[in-house]
Amino acid sequence: MSTSKKKLCIVSLKAYPLFNKNCNGIFGGAEVQLYLLAQALSKHEDLDISFIVADYGGKKIEMFNEIKIIKSFRFEDNALSKNLKFLNSLLLSNSNIFVQRTLDPASGILSLICRIRGAKFIYMVAHDNETNGLYEKNIGFLKRLLANAVFKFSDLVIVQNVTQKELLLKNKNRTSFLIKSGYFLSKFTPSKKSELDYVLWVSRSKKWKQPEIFIQLASCNPKFQFKMICPKAFDDTDEWYNHLKQKAGNVFNLEFIEFVPFDEIDIYFRNASIFVNTSLNEGFPNTYIQATKNGTPILSLNVNPDNFLDEYSCGYFCNNEFDKLNEKLNLLIGDVTLHNKMSKNAYEYAVENHNIMKSAEQLYNLFTGLK
Incomplete structure (x- = not known):
């Protein structure tokens, strides 16, 4: 050498x-x-x-x-x-x-x-x-x-x-x-988003990630399908994690997934119509890049680093208001034109910044x- x-x-x-x-x-x-x-x-x-x-x-x-x-x-x-x-x-x-x-x-x-x-x-x-x-x-x-x-x-x-x-x-x-x-970026095809219908949440089970709020969101919207990828955090108790699994299991339109290998996670973001973040606070979530590079609009309860969701029009910041989170979810799913525009904006944002x-x-x- x-x-x-x-x-x-x-x-x-x-x-x-x-x-x-x-x-x-x-x-x-x-x-x-x-x-x-x-x-x-x-x-x-x-x-x-x-x-x-x-x-x-x-x-x-x-x-x-x-x-x-x-x-x-x-x-x-x-x-x-x-x-x-x-x-x-x-x-x-x-x-x-x-x-x-x-x-x-x-x-x-x-x-x-x-x-x-x-x-x-x-x-x-x-x-x-x-x-x-x-x-x-x-x-x-x-x-x-x-x-x-x-x-x-x-x-x-x-x-x-x-x-x-x-x-x-x-x-x-x-x-x-x-x-x-x-992230390493691949080419995104906007037309693939038109037939997708599930709402995605991805994070560890830490309490400050507030996974229960996503479970509540799924429960309030029985017409839509939800997927929750939630591996047990390193220092979380079995009691807390089992509580989450049981609570999610009681919501018929929510699929709780305990673990997905890193090299297989992209397909979930690519096939999702919307990505939801419920954390109290973060730095810049990796999941935001995974979502945007796959053209998936973001709904965030609390986390909007440098106001990018508004500046690039690739999602909605809900200012810690659950009702607003629920409202914007229904708006994005119901308005195909708006969704496709935000999908395109999300991908362009990722290419420019990440x-x-x-x-x-x-x-x-x-x-x-x-x-």
């Missing part, structure tokens, strides 16, 4: 199921974005890319195309074992640039390790709560101190939207760079410019 290559290491412990289709572990949008960025960045021949994940079994080091997968610790390991195995993974990567996404006390520790070793550290904000102060309210002093260290010691901080950028400067006095989340190759190039240009 050429010594002139830049050594880049991406850290995302729950991302392994994205690389191994036989592993059914649960992951979120942050893992998806780093997985896609790794693939896009691997096109650069001057990069040697490694990717640290948790140990899901099998070989400790695997190759995925040009990406070296390094397994660190098992989630059930004790704290000492986790720390030692993770440090060993960092050494195995032998990298001089590290990238991590989603705020955690470990983010601050990793940024400190990089500073001590003389490596560069790039942190990518995953959620609005990381910049608006809400994340800090739910953790103790030491964890808060460690988590906030990431904004002090990172060489670059990347945000997903303008709101995060402004809040980070206001609340943390930290400058940042805006790189929008992205091409992963463009996002990867922005990131590449930033970290190659670090001194």
Whole structure:
């Protein structure tokens, strides 16, 4: 291997199921974005890319195309074992640039390790709560101190939207760079939308995603078909998840789907007439890109980053009003002309804003410019 290559290491412990289709572990949008960025960045021949994940079994080091997968610790390991195995993974990567996404006390520790070793550290904000102060309210002093260290010691901080950028400067006095989340895009055919008739919801079962509201929406609209893809979140209780399944099972026009592999999820977005988001808050949901790149209009209860649903006319923001959510659902299903217009707008928005190759190039240009 050429010594002139830049050594880049991406850290995302729950991302392994994205690389191994036989592993059914649960992951979120942050893992998806780093997985896609790794693939896009691997096109650069001057990069040697490694990717640290948790140990899901099998070989400790695997190759995925040009990406070296390094397994660190098992989630059930004790704290000492986790720390030692993770440090060993960092050494195995032998990298001089590290990238991590989603705020955690470990983010601050990793940024400190990089500073001590003389490596560069790039942190990518995953959620609005990381910049608006809400994340800090739910953790103790030491964890808060460690988590906030990431904004002090990172060489670059990347945000997903303008709101995060402004809040980070206001609340943390930290400058940042805006790189929008992205996906690999395929050609969309608007005519395929005319015969579709189900309403889609996709997310983990976390309570702040408010899955029960979608169940209520389905119950209020027995004439329409609904599909709910809702894998159990990593830290959710069986009691909560079984409650959701039972509640969904009582709605005859709602299909509850526990898990869909990542490489099969696109067909659900492509065949949906409308995508619904009921979360209390988010950063920029991956599902918004999955919906728009497949020409599926969005109905959002609370989440409208940078007001894009209104600006690009690719859906409706309902301002936390269930009645408005229900009203706009019926409007979009009942007005074919309006639906087709929003479908076309959604796809054009995705092409303009969320091409992963463009996002990867922005990131590449930033970290190659670090001194």
